[in-house]
Amino acid sequence: MTQHNAGPVTGSILVVGGGIAGLTAALEAAEAGHEVHLVEKNHYLGGRVAQLHRYFPKLCPPSCGLEINFKRIRQNPRIHCWTGAQVEKVDGPPGDLEVTVRVAPRYVNERCTACGDCVAVCPVERADDFNYGLSRTTAIYLPHAFAFPLRFAVDRGVCPGLECGRCLPACKVDAIELGMQPRSMKLKVGAVVYATGWQPYDAARLEGLGFGQAKNVITNVMMERLAAPGGPTAGKITRPSDGRPPQHVVFVQCAGSRDENHLAYCSAVCCLASLKQATYVREQVPDARVHMFYIDVRTPGRYEDFYTKVAADPNVTLSRGKVARVSELPGSGNLLVEAENTLTGELLRVETELVVLATGMQPTASAVAHDSLGFLRVDRAAGFGAAGCARRPADVAGSVQDATGAALRAIQTAGRPIHG
Numbered sequence: 001m002t003q004h005n006a007g008p009v010t011g012s013i014l015v016v017g018g019g020i021a022g023l024t025a026a027l028e029a030a031e032a033g034h035e036v037h038l039v040e041k042n043h044y045l046g047g048r049v050a051q052l053h054r055y056f057p058k059l060c061p062p063s064c065g066l067e068i069n070f071k072r073i074r075q076n077p078r079i080h081c082w083t084g085a086q087v088e089k090v091d092g093p094p095g096d097l098e099v100t101v102r103v104a105p106r107y108v109n110e111r112c113t114a115c116g117d118c119v120a121v122c123p124v125e126r127a128d129d130f131n132y133g134l135s136r137t138t139a140i141y142l143p144h145a146f147a148f149p150l151r152f153a154v155d156r157g158v159c160p161g162l163e164c165g166r167c168l169p170a171c172k173v174d175a176i177e178l179g180m181q182p183r184s185m186k187l188k189v190g191a192v193v194y195a196t197g198w199q200p201y202d203a204a205r206l207e208g209l210g211f212g213q214a215k216n217v218i219t220n221v222m223m224e225r226l227a228a229p230g231g232p233t234a235g236k237i238t239r240p241s242d243g244r245p246p247q248h249v250v251f252v253q254c255a256g257s258r259d260e261n262h263l264a265y266c267s268a269v270c271c272l273a274s275l276k277q278a279t280y281v282r283e284q285v286p287d288a289r290v291h292m293f294y295i296d297v298r299t300p301g302r303y304e305d306f307y308t309k310v311a312a313d314p315n316v317t318l319s320r321g322k323v324a325r326v327s328e329l330p331g332s333g334n335l336l337v338e339a340e341n342t343l344t345g346e347l348l349r350v351e352t353e354l355v356v357l358a359t360g361m362q363p364t365a366s367a368v369a370h371d372s373l374g375f376l377r378v379d380r381a382a383g384f385g386a387a388g389c390a391r392r393p394a395d396v397a398g399s400v401q402d403a404t405g406a407a408l409r410a411i412q413t414a415g416r417p418i419h420g
């Protein structure tokens with residue numbers, strides 16, 4: 001492991017997590033004149049937003065918003081991005097922190113042009129985590145079509161390395177380095193913003209809802225990938241069992257959220273996400289019917305218009321009902337959804353072709369101070385701030401506002417930047 005020691009830089013800021021919140025905090029601080037180190041564990045920036053098909057309420061593709069941020073990063077020499085990297089240790093008082101960062105090898109260097117010649121010769125496959133396992137890639141892979149940086153990486157968990165080595169002669173620019181080593185570096189910063197985001201709640205833990213047992217039960221994050229042009233079906237929403245477009249789709253709200261046995265809180269975006277996904281279905285399959293079972297529909301503030309517009313579609317039905325069971329019907333791959341109206345106790349049964357579980361957002365596990373639900377606490381005494389879904393469940397607009405506030409607090413803690 002090589003060591004790289006950066007000299008002390010008063011006023012510099014570390015941002016952990018390169019999702020929309022981390023990107024925003026990093027850009028706000030850098031554009032205010034501070035040196036910023038942005039540490040992201042994936043081999044690309046953008047976080048979960050990069051995996052969405054469209055944003056509610058305007059239904060524009062997230063790639064537009066991300067691209068603007070990437071352009072600002074490319075143009076700002078004060079931001080230093082470390083992908084495939086994680087913080088190992090933070091020592092010292094606020095204003096004078098020493099951070100140890102470990103950068104994992106990518107096995108592909110900056111010469112990569114993303115031509116894909118390596119893919120044609122790679123004999124090993126892996127599940128594509130960007131598509132939530134709905135497709136496969138070769139062991140050498142491009143994280144996704146709009147990845148930043150746009151460069152391949154090798155999954156050494158499955159790649160046999162030099163024992164195979166077929167990719168090496170296929171690469172005309174000598175970009176593949178199967179012997180690349182992890183490296184460790186020390187950074188001097190004045191403050192840290194944690195923007196480590198969220199992960200989807202594990203749907204396999206939702207007993208009775210059929211995930212992992214019935215093929216046509218998927219989660220909301222999978223639906224984003226199914227609808228995305230760069231996704232596993234090139235943007236066609238189809239049933240996993242037979243590849244047919246579904247004529248009837250049921251959305252199960254609060255799949256895990258607002259449940260003491262799973263996530264005790266409201267995940268804040270799932271109702272809007274399902275309403276948005278109802279528009280994906282309706283756009284692609286003109287006669288399709290969509291049925292959403294909810295406990296309460298939560299679309300606060302200015303999102304009310306979006307709710308009203310989607311709910312006005314005669315092919316979209318919204319029913320109050322806590323779904324207790326989803327079972328596969330023999331032969332067709334269809335599903336029987338059984339729910340109970342939470343006010344009247346009435347039992348509702350609906351047959352459908354595809355079930356989407358609106359699983360909630362769980363804060364990414366962290367060693368930093370957090371509350372009983374796992375959300376990070378702002379710890380000003382230690383020089384630590386938190387932003388985005390690491391701090392609370394939030395939409396993109398809320399995460400961006402949060403991050404701007406966290407950047408301001410980090411600037412106050414880090415002190416004035418010194419420029420040579």
Ligand SMILES: Cc1cc2nc3c(=O)[nH]c(=O)nc-3n(C[C@H](O)[C@H](O)[C@H](O)COP(=O)(O)OP(=O)(O)OC[C@H]3O[C@@H](n4cnc5c(N)ncnc54)[C@H](O)[C@@H]3O)c2cc1C
Nearest residue numbers: 017019020021041047048055056196197198388389395396
């Ligand atoms: C199904 C679904 C659909 C949604 N659709 C919309 C929508 O249409 N509009 C909208 O406004 N919101 C939507 N959201 C919410 C949106 O995804 C979040 O608001 C957004 O992702 C929050 O960004 P973030 O940066 O806080 O977290 P993330 O996007 O999770 O980014 C966090 C980043 O931190 C990195 N990271 C984590 N741990 C570490 C570590 N230890 N070290 C280094 N890096 C780390 C991660 O790899 C990731 O890149 C949706 C959510 C769901 C579940």
